[in-house]
Amino acid sequence: xxxxxxxxxxxxxxxxxxxxxxxxxxxxxxxxxxxxxxxxxxxxxxxxxxxxxxxxxxxxxxxxxxxxxxxxxxxxxxxxxxxxxxxxxxxxxxxxxxxxxxxxxxxxxxxxxxxxxxxxxxxxxxxxxxxxxxxxxxxxxxxxxxxxxxxxxxxxxxxxxxxxxxxxxxxxxxxxxxxxxxxxxxxxxxxxxxxxxxxxxxxxxxxxxxxxxxxxxxxxxxxxxxxxxx
Numbered sequence: 001x002x003x004x005x006x007x008x009x010x011x012x013x014x015x016x017x018x019x020x021x022x023x024x025x026x027x028x029x030x031x032x033x034x035x036x037x038x039x040x041x042x043x044x045x046x047x048x049x050x051x052x053x054x055x056x057x058x059x060x061x062x063x064x065x066x067x068x069x070x071x072x073x074x075x076x077x078x079x080x081x082x083x084x085x086x087x088x089x090x091x092x093x094x095x096x097x098x099x100x101x102x103x104x105x106x107x108x109x110x111x112x113x114x115x116x117x118x119x120x121x122x123x124x125x126x127x128x129x130x131x132x133x134x135x136x137x138x139x140x141x142x143x144x145x146x147x148x149x150x151x152x153x154x155x156x157x158x159x160x161x162x163x164x165x166x167x168x169x170x171x172x173x174x175x176x177x178x179x180x181x182x183x184x185x186x187x188x189x190x191x192x193x194x195x196x197x198x199x200x201x202x203x204x205x206x207x208x209x210x211x212x213x214x215x216x217x218x219x220x221x222x223x224x225x226x227x228x229x230x
C-alpha cells in the first residue's frame with residue numbers, strides 16, 4: 001500500500017512539473033510574439049492556455065482523491081495541500097501569458113514605440129524564477145526557495161524602472177499613450193508571474209520545513225535565525 005502511495009505522489013509531482021513547463025512556455029511564447037510582432041504566434045497562446053486549464057482540473061482531482069483515499073500525514077499531507085496551491089498559481093501564470101498575448105495583438109497593429117529590451121529581460125527573469133522554483137519543489141530544497149523569494153525584488157525594481165521610462169514617453173508625446181500603456185500592462189503581467197513563482201518557492205519551504213514564510217519577508221531578508229517561527 002505504501003509503495004502505491006509513493007507512486008501516486010510521484011505521478012502528482014510529474015503532473016505538476018509538466019504543467020509548470022507549459023506555464024513557463026506560454027509566457028515565453030507570448031513575449032516572443034510581441035518581440036517578433038507575430039500575431040499568429042500570439043493566437044496560439046490562447047489554445048495553449050486551454051490545455052493548462054485542463055491540466056489544473058486533472059491535478060485538482062488527483063489531489064482531492066489522494067486526500068480522501070490515502071489520508072496522508074505529516075510531510076505527505078503538506079505536499080498534497082501545497083500542490084493544490086501550486087497548481088492554482090501555475091494556472092494563473094497561464095492567464096498572465098494570455099494577457100500578454102492580448103497586448104501583443106494590439107501592439108502589433110501599431111508602430112513600435114521603442115526597442116524591446118527590458119520586457120524580454122523581465123520575462124527571462126520571471127521564467128527563470130518559475131523554473132527554479134519547480135526544481136526546488138522536486139528536491140524539496142528550502143534554501144534555494146528562500147533565495148528565489150529574495151529575487152522577486154529584482155523584477156519589481158525593473159518593473160518600476162520601465163514604468164518611469166514609459167510615463168516619460170507619454171508626457172513628452174500624448175500620441176504614445178496607448179502603446180505605452182500596453183507595454184506597462186505587459187510588464188505588470190510579468191511582475192505578477194514573478195510573484196507567482198515566489199508563491200511556489202514559499203510552498204517549497206512549507207513542504208520541506210513545515211514553515212509558513214509568506215508573512216515573514218523582513219525576517220528572511222535580514223537572514224535572522226528565527227525566520228519563519230511562530
